[in-house]
Amino acid sequence: MEPSYSISELSNEFGVTNITIRYYESIGILIPKRYGQKRIYSSSDRVTLELILRGKRLGFSLSESKEIIDLYSASQGEEGQLKLLINKLNDKRLELLEKRKDLNTALATMDSYSAKCRQRLKELESDK
Amino acid sequence: MEPSYSISELSNEFGVTNITIRYYESIGILIPKRYGQKRIYSSSDRVTLELILRGKRLGFSLSESKEIIDLYSASQGEEGQLKLLINKLNDKRLELLEKRKDLNTALATMDSYSAKCRQRLKELESDK
DNA sequence: ATACATGTTTACGTTTACGTAAACGATAAC
DNA sequence: GTTATCGTTTACGTAAACGTAAACATGTAT
Structure with missing residues (x-):
């Protein structure tokens, strides 16, 4: 059930x-x-x-998600359809990889900035 | 200049x-x-x-980005401010890590689905 | 039997993130 | 000297992604 x-x-x-x-x-x-x-x-x-x-x-819009979901639910096609599907999936995959790059950049920026802050804090502590 | x-x-x-x-x-x-x-x-x-x-x-809204940007431009505070800042940055960092998890999940889903499609395609080829 | 929780539809309102159009200012090109 | 080019402000419009309010249905609890 x-x-x-x-x-x-x-x-x-x-x-x-x-x-x-x-x-x-x-x-x-x-x-x-x-x-x-x-x-x-x-x-x-x-x-x-x-x-x-x-x-x-x-950060995907609902219509973008719909596109992907429609892809997922369209698995039972014949050859031509399947090939198209695989290509579209690959495009989306590349988009996701781009996003991961962005994400890693953002994380790196944040980490280095946070380190700067902790450094500055240390200096303040030792000045006491 | x-x-x-x-x-x-x-x-x-x-x-x-x-x-x-x-x-x-x-x-x-x-x-x-x-x-x-x-x-x-x-x-x-x-x-x-x-x-x-x-x-x-x-997928950050403009007000969320503004929040982060305001954090970045507020580095010259005294001790209390700095500590607060570091904490907020850490929160944002955790958000980003969550997003990276989401992203990896999405990638994995996509890859396995894409593999299924290629598998099915192979079967069709060999049936010829 | 009635109250209450959970669900429904329909119409209108709201916030975010811009776009469009009009009317105008300043500077560069011919 | 006027015609592009690039910029400006102001007012209004719009698409996406919901929220609010009203009025009603339906099953469960007492």
């Missing part, structure tokens, strides 16, 4: 609001089943939400 | 519009000197712009 989740279970678990989750549905990126009028989320929906939120943290 | 830049020199170099740069001024994050009414950007202003744009690529 596949587990399923209500909207509030998901919103609580991931620290977002129900409104946010419904918004994702309204833009066609996270579309759950229904039981009557209530939304029922599968574990695959849960993974999708994880991808969306991770994407946000990494 | 310190180099200086016009607004268009910077916007061209970094691939943004003059409007964007003026907007950063309007929110108090990138404030150049003036020659008459024209904006003159120093190399320190240039660095600030770099920080802002890198921050954007990493």
Whole structure:
């Protein structure tokens, strides 16, 4: 039996609001089943939400995340489609590597600045 | 002699519009000197712009970047301030490390998915 | 049976991060 | 000397990503 989740279970678990989750549905990126009028989320929906939120943290827009998610869910193509898919995935991979470069630069900047601060603090201490 | 830049020199170099740069001024994050009414950007202003744009690529809002930039430009404090600063920098550093984790997760997901696609492609080839 | 928690839709509002358009100033080129 | 070129301010517009409020449905608890 596949587990399923209500909207509030998901919103609580991931620290977002129900409104946010419904918004994702309204833009066609996270579309759950229904039981009557209530939304029922599968574990695959849960993974999708994880991808969306991770994407946000990494500075991807919702439409960019949608693009990637659509790629993931389009695995069962024939040869031509598969090749295209692999290429697109590779592009996205390169984007991520660029981001990691940026991130490492930012970390290095921060570390060196922080070191400068600690140095200055030491000087102040020894001046006492 | 310190180099200086016009607004268009910077916007061209970094691939943004003059409007964007003026907007950063309007929110108090990138404030150049003036020659008459024209904006003159120093190399320190240039660095600030770099920080802002890198921050954007990493998913920081302008106000978050402003926070960090304000930290950087507040190095000349006395002991208490310095300690506070070092702590804040450390917080930001942890945020960046979290992001790097996210990034590595995303990369791993992508790689394994891409491998699955290549595998499937191979199977199709050999079925011919 | 009714209160309450949880869900729904619909319409409108809000913040962030800019873009557009108009009207104008200053300097350089012909 | 006027015509580009580059800049300026001011007011208004816009897309993305939600939030707010109202009015209503539905299942559970007492």
